[in-house]
Amino acid sequence: MSKESAAAAAFAALQETAQQNWAGLREKPLILIGAATCGRAAGALNLLEEVKNELARLQLDANVLEVGCMGHCYAEPIMVIYNEGFPPICYGYVNEGVGARIVRDFLTEGDPGIEFALAALEPNDMFPTFADFPRGIHENKIVMEQCGFIDPTDINHYIATGGYGALVKSLAMTPEEIIDTVKSSGLRGRGGAGFPTGVKWETCHNAPGDTKYVICNADEGDPGAFMDRTILESNPHLMVEGLIIAARAVGAQKGYVYIRAEYPLAVQRVTLAVQQAREKGLLGDGILGSEFNFEIEIFQGSGAFVCGEETALIASMEGQPGLPRYRPPFPAVAGLWGKPTIINNVKTLSYVPHIVKNGADWFKKTGTEKNPGTAIFALAGKVVNTGLAEVPMSTTLNELIFDVGSGIAKGKQFKAVQIGGPSGGCLPESAMDTPIDFDSLTRAGAMMGSGGMVVLDEDDCMVEIARFFLDFTQKESCGKCTFCRLGTKHMLDILERITKGQGRPEDIDVLLELADKVKAGSLCSLGKTAPNPVLSTIKYFREEYEAHINEGRCPAKMCKDLTAYYILPEKCERSCDACVGSCPTEAIYDNEDRIKVINQEKCVKCDSCMVACPPQYKAVVKLSPPHLVEEKEKEYREGKKKWQKK
Amino acid sequence: MIISELSIILQWGDDMKLTEEEKRIAAETTRQILFQCNDSRGNLIPVLQRVQDKLGYVPPVAMEEVAAHFQVPPVDVYGVITFYNQFRLTPPGKRQVKICMGTACHMRGAHIIQDSWERRLNIKVGETTEDREYSLERVACVGCCTMAPVVVINEEVHGKITPTRVDGLIFSHQLDKKKEQQNTKEGDATSE
Numbered sequence: 004m005s006k007e008s009a010a011a012a013a014f015a016a017l018q019e020t021a022q023q024n025w026a027g028l029r030e031k032p033l034i035l036i037g038a039a040t041c042g043r044a045a046g047a048l049n050l051l052e053e054v055k056n057e058l059a060r061l062q063l064d065a066n067v068l069e070v071g072c073m074g075h076c077y078a079e080p081i082m083v084i085y086n087e088g089f090p091p092i093c094y095g096y097v098n099e100g101v102g103a104r105i106v107r108d109f110l111t112e113g114d115p116g117i118e119f120a121l122a123a124l125e126p127n128d129m130f131p132t133f134a135d136f137p138r139g140i141h142e143n144k145i146v147m148e149q150c151g152f153i154d155p156t157d158i159n160h161y162i163a164t165g166g167y168g169a170l171v172k173s174l175a176m177t178p179e180e181i182i183d184t185v186k187s188s189g190l191r192g193r194g195g196a197g198f199p200t201g202v203k204w205e206t207c208h209n210a211p212g213d214t215k216y217v218i219c220n221a222d223e224g225d226p227g228a229f230m231d232r233t234i235l236e237s238n239p240h241l242m243v244e245g246l247i248i249a250a251r252a253v254g255a256q257k258g259y260v261y262i263r264a265e266y267p268l269a270v271q272r273v274t275l276a277v278q279q280a281r282e283k284g285l286l287g288d289g290i291l292g293s294e295f296n297f298e299i300e301i302f303q304g305s306g307a308f309v310c311g312e313e314t315a316l317i318a319s320m321e322g323q324p325g326l327p328r329y330r331p332p333f334p335a336v337a338g339l340w341g342k343p344t345i346i347n348n349v350k351t352l353s354y355v356p357h358i359v360k361n362g363a364d365w366f367k368k369t370g371t372e373k374n375p376g377t378a379i380f381a382l383a384g385k386v387v388n389t390g391l392a393e394v395p396m397s398t399t400l401n402e403l404i405f406d407v408g409s410g411i412a413k414g415k416q417f418k419a420v421q422i423g424g425p426s427g428g429c430l431p432e433s434a435m436d437t438p439i440d441f442d443s444l445t446r447a448g449a450m451m452g453s454g455g456m457v458v459l460d461e462d463d464c465m466v467e468i469a470r471f472f473l474d475f476t477q478k479e480s481c482g483k484c485t486f487c488r489l490g491t492k493h494m495l496d497i498l499e500r501i502t503k504g505q506g507r508p509e510d511i512d513v514l515l516e517l518a519d520k521v522k523a524g525s526l527c528s529l530g531k532t533a534p535n536p537v538l539s540t541i542k543y544f545r546e547e548y549e550a551h552i553n554e555g556r557c558p559a560k561m562c563k564d565l566t567a568y569y570i571l572p573e574k575c576e577r578s579c580d581a582c583v584g585s586c587p588t589e590a591i592y593d594n595e596d597r598i599k600v601i602n603q604e605k606c607v608k609c610d611s612c613m614v615a616c617p618p619q620y621k622a623v624v625k626l627s628p629p630h631l632v633e634e635k636e637k638e639y640r641e642g643k644k645k646w647q648k649k
Numbered sequence: 650m651i652i653s654e655l656s657i658i659l660q661w662g663d664d665m666k667l668t669e670e671e672k673r674i675a676a677e678t679t680r681q682i683l684f685q686c687n688d689s690r691g692n693l694i695p696v697l698q699r700v701q702d703k704l705g706y707v708p709p710v711a712m713e714e715v716a717a718h719f720q721v722p723p724v725d726v727y728g729v730i731t732f733y734n735q736f737r738l739t740p741p742g743k744r745q746v747k748i749c750m751g752t753a754c755h756m757r758g759a760h761i762i763q764d765s766w767e768r769r770l771n772i773k774v775g776e777t778t779e780d781r782e783y784s785l786e787r788v789a790c791v792g793c794c795t796m797a798p799v800v801v802i803n804e805e806v807h808g809k810i811t812p813t814r815v816d817g818l819i820f821s822h823q824l825d826k827k828k829e830q831q832n833t834k835e836g837d838a839t840s841e
Binding site for chain 1: 690691692693694695697698719728729732733734735736750751752753754755756757758760761764765768769788789790791792793794795796797799804806807808811812813816
């Protein structure tokens with residue numbers, strides 16, 4: 004028997020146990036509860052406990068699984084029930100009471116509780132599926148296919164759904180064949196820059212030396228991005244398999260997963276996945292009876308944004324402060340401990356098993372010629388359906404935000420979308436027809452980045468968001484390059500002044516000049532892209548900057564120093580005390596007409612009264628510039644005098 | 650010699666308010682952790698992470714132990730610790746409040762939440778209350794953007810926080826504490 008067929012035979016045995024285990028689950032009703040970090044924040048663990056209690060109380064026999072996230076984070080906690088005679092149904096916004104009730108009614112009386120259902124998972128004649136909604140039409144799940152449907156802590160589920168098949172296939176291929184497949188698939192690195200993965204692998208493969216390393220970069224530092232976290236928490240084996248195939252292709256014996264320490268659950272899940280793979284003989288010495296040896300170690304990143312940069316990441320693994328260095332030599336030639344190293348993002352590696360299994364041509368069918376495959380975006384901010392969406396490249400921003408994300412929450416007006424985190428930019432409504440791919444987004448002034456997408460509405464101030472991102476990059480600048488260290492500081496000082504209403508007429512020009520210098524004078528992409536949020540907001544929203552500087556007015560009424568809270572006397576219901584009770588500083592009092600008035604000196608602008616004011620009155624408003632409050636109060640007093648004279 | 654060197658650089662000592670007992674425990678724990686690993690420089694950050702895991706912070710005594718083990722000057726260890734956001738130099742509160750400052754949280758009012766915590770606890774970000782009950786921190790992003798604004802207390806994630814929810818959380822902590830005290834009192838009574 005040849006080596007390859009020995010591996011295939013060893014894997015067939017694994018597959019058989021896995022499939023038995025998987026089929027056994029469906030013999031009883033099966034309940035899945037989404038318990039990734041997003042679900043847990045919404046109370047998924049309480050739901051899990053309550054469902055288990057309810058099952059025990061009713062003496063019902065059912066399998067309850069804690070799964071990952073399927074991307075519908077807006078409806079957390081999410082529960083899926085597979086019950087004989089019904090299509091699998093997915094429920095959203097399930098609190099403990101509702102969860103217990105659905106389980107009770109569905110499993111004892113056969114009432115599926117349609118009023119709580121989001122959608123069915125298989126086509127049927129009762130209830131629409133996810134594919135019937137606008138979101139489903141655009142979605143095309145490759146990496147996220149199994150997320151939320153398998154238990155991430157059980158390797159059998161992954162194997163039973165076709166996992167590690169690509170590894171077996173790759174063991175029968177030569178490293179050159181694997182690299183050729185990845186190269187001709189046109190896969191581009193999903194970490195942000197979009198460098199062709201196959202080329203990187205080939206460089207590393209051809210580099211001289213016996214000791215080589217592969218590293219999975221899971222240091223997802225972009226504020227507003229959470230795709231890597233979700234994938235690692237929901238289906239960690241996919242990345243592990245990709246990493247093993249990468250190691251086989253470049254000839255590495257050791258791999259690392261560099262995960263942020265801020266993602267404790269992801270760290271736990273990946274550690275467990277690696278351990279299980281080792282137990283099954285899919286990692287370690289002589290993988291599946293072949294001569295290929297490979298080990299994976301977990302390295303926890305310590306919370307430095309700059310460590311997302313390849314060379315800084317390597318420095319931090321070597322026990323140094325994470326300072327990037329000049330390239331070339333590229334890490335693929337001289338990386339960790341000076342040895343050839345490839346560093347790939349979680350998503351990039353997660354595509355690899357699918358490409359090896361289905362072939363390069365299959366992958367090229369989705370997306371565009373230069374940007375094949377799908378894009379995974381984390382939709383957050385003021386959009387209705389926040390969560391993760393995997394759509395083919397070339398889907399437009401419009402489709403993503405208004406079809407997949409269902410538009411803007413609370414009936415507000417769309418203003419801009421921030422793509423790519425601190426390295427990206429804000430695109431306004433006029434750029435909404437831009438197709439999502441690496442090249443088009445860069446041309447429009449944003450950046451693909453790792454895929455964070457924050458939607459902004461009319462209440463968001465563009466100067467403030469530019470300040471926010473610069474504040475972030477300024478703090479995270481490692482300090483190696485003078486322009487990045489001092490240039491961003493100066494830019495931040497100017498922006499802070501502007502948001503405080505102390506802007507000077509020449510500020511915009513100085514910002515543009517500094518941005519140019521910072522871009523030119525920085526070594527790594529942190530500095531090279533740091534001015535992007537400022538540049539794109541000046542390009543598209545210059546009038547907001549001018550309003551701040553010239554009139555001391557914040558058009559979105561967001562900048563604290565430029566706004567004041569005011570209670571409209573004509574709308575205030577005198578007998579209601581909601582705002583008084585909500586105020587943490589006792590700044591609201593009754594005037595002689597028993598109308599509520601805010602003492603501006605005591606007010607800390609915490610927004611509580613605005614939230615507390617009942618929606619039928621909506622008496623609390625924000626005014627910008629703040630001196631409008633005095634004018635309004637004067638107006639009110641004069642109006643009263645006139646009325647009294649009459 | 651090394652000790653005086655570091656304390657000059659850091660000018661701590663008085664500032665830290667660490668008791669001798671705390672220093673002793675810190676040094677002891679660090680030594681135990683160091684015992685399990687070799688002196689390859691790649692182990693430096695994992696070791697510091699383990700120290701922080703055990704103690705909740707990395708005090709100067711621990712830095713000196715680590716520096717001696719890896720045969721590097723203590724200032725190198727200090728350099729690494731202060732470069733990364735994860736490491737704390739001062740003891741954390743019993744409840745570590747981390748306010749998420751990601752984009753989504755920021756746009757949904759994380760700064761308002763930060764103000765609320767600061768006002769309620771009467772400390773600034775980066776500080777610990779005098780009774781070491783609470784410490785307040787900002788984190789870049791915990792990846793729960795859909796639940797914005799988010800606050801993490803110890804390991805527990807709380808989503809959709811409002812200023813009144815901050816009051817509620819503090820109140821529930823107080824209740825928990827009271828219950829705990831009562832339980833221990835009852836426990837004492839029965840044991841007597």
